[in-house]
Amino acid sequence: MSFKTFLVGYGDNQGNGRGLYSVDVSNKSIQAKLIYPCEMKPGAIITTDNRLYMSYLGNNKEPGILTFSLDEAFNLTFLNKQTIPFFITSFGRINHTDHLLGSSFYDGVDVVFETADEIQIKSVDKHLYRPRSADIRQTDTHPHHICAMRDGLHAYSVDMGIDFVSFYSIKNNELHLIKDVFIDCPLGSGPRIMRISPDNRFAYLLHEISNSVAVYALRDFGIDEIQRISTLDGNTVIINSAAGCAMTADGEYLLITNRGENTLVLFKINSATGTLTVCDRIRTGLTPRDLYINDHQIIVAAQASDCLQLFEIDTSQHRLKLLNEVAGVSAPVGFLN
Template sequence: MKKALLALSVFTVLSCTSGEQSDEVIEEVKDINVLVGTYTGRESQGIYQFSFNPVTGEASEAQFMAESDDPSFLALSEDQNFIYAVSEVNGGSIRAFSRTDTSMTFINEQSSGGVHPCHVAIDKTGKWVFAGNYTSGSLAVLPILENGGIGEPTQIIKHSGTGPNKERQEGPHVHSVNIAPDNKALFVPDLGIDKVKAYYFNDSTGVLSPGKDMEVLPGSGPRHFTFHPNGKYAYVLQELTGTVTSFSYLDGDLTRLEEYSTLPKGFEGKNSSADIHISADGEYLYASNRYHDSIVVFKIDTSNGTLEQVSHHSVLGQIPRNFAISPDGNFVLVANQESDNVVIFKRDTTNGKLEPLDKEVKVSMPVCLVFADN
């Protein structure tokens, strides 16, 4: 895909008699890369990548980068030189890869400390990886080595309990691991026990200690979690009820605020909410709904963290398990697991709404998107 060129024209009026002179300065806008985690149950072989133009919204075809079994969630190091991927097979593991803008190289693999890891995150120091294991309801801390690889888990924590939904909440099910912006705490939504488990974090030793847990409504099934850019508010998305719960955050602790539906008023069909993100300007919150197959947009009142539903947008595919907002905030890319496509939307920064661009990237079972600017 060709790189876009921005033309910046500077006009200088020389005199009434000599006329106008135009000096045109050409600024090159580079494509950025988008990494794609997948399920490998059909045609996918692992991790893919495509280039994306942040001016036009054009995207290249997806290129195969690294073989891996069910790399359904990815975490990118701050320097963007390393990728950490879950692998949901053979008991569960985290795999480390080095990367450039054109290649990925496997470094090593360690146990995730449980079964079926579905989420991975890196602390703010870049020294520790957190793994969340769905089936075993556990989480683990793993050290990052000097070569970018990972060491064996230094701490494994197993949750306990059940919820009222006997089919989905027969035991604990950790669904994500989320480090606070100040690196003081880790928040772990557990779908099986209707809690956001909280742990204080010592980033020198990598040790987690019990914090102030937050309960959500019974049968909600908390899944994914995000912080507001101002660091004062946080939001958890409930998979089973399609709701968002808001919290205030201060010095390692959450305080529960309000709850909001992600679905249209009066909707009574099948739904399973999946992913949640906030625009970098802090003005809008987005969440994905599977089966309803939509992205919901909320306006955020940044003075108190409250939400107001703005609109719903079809994802033009099936089962939007994950999505990502471009670094400049101008686009939203949606990974539709069952229709094998990543659909590109233009984002209106003035009202938060999405407009489809009739552009997509074909990838088998895409379930995680990560922007990388190198």
């Protein structure tokens, strides 16, 4: 199996190694190369058919987006740098349009912007704060993950700061809040990322602060919680923040990373009921931040170990296996959306 992707690295304290990396996997080996070093703080990345966009925050706190052309071989050519009003920390696609979704936990907003020659913000929704826990991550709004649903007509936004998931309709490339559809999470749980099953029947919401996954049944935008399961080994008492959350394309498995326990956790999804069963838990490098899945191979970005690790799911045994790793990737934090 061979595939390519991109990754953002934060670099060291002097900014060395900060920027955009290309990642190549071939024959169970992995390589990574810094292809676009940058002085500014990189944010999120996303691709369209022939473009890659990377958000950034400049040294003067001026936010913007870098645009690259992207060919079929995954080669990039820098095109331009544009300032925008918000530092985008999460991207999402809208099907079959020249617009993208974005959210910013710095600015507490969700946006739609046009990806023409000049990027233009078309719609803005400001999150409203409500007091939650004393955790520093909940002292303000913190929209962490935005994603369009498969119909291309709706989207959801996960806000860690207010324990809330908002749902939108998308009309004329504008966000319209659906006020009677939402997920109100338990006090202080800190929702971070949500994934939806390929058949649109179930949603899986990872909570960073409470280190748990909540499973919801989706019924014509009615939402019922059916399970809540810990991401941690119950025999271990440790300070932890759940971080990465991704689903295999076949909808068979959900994978979670734990920063603190420093593990990659494999959950088997019951296709009939949507419920999760822990199948395996494997050690990773320090501070596994994000993960990227291609078929049944997984790349984990171990931020504090400055490395990427390549794992594989043994689907016959429902187990994880470490295949390879590559060092020298400075503080890897976020894969291509």
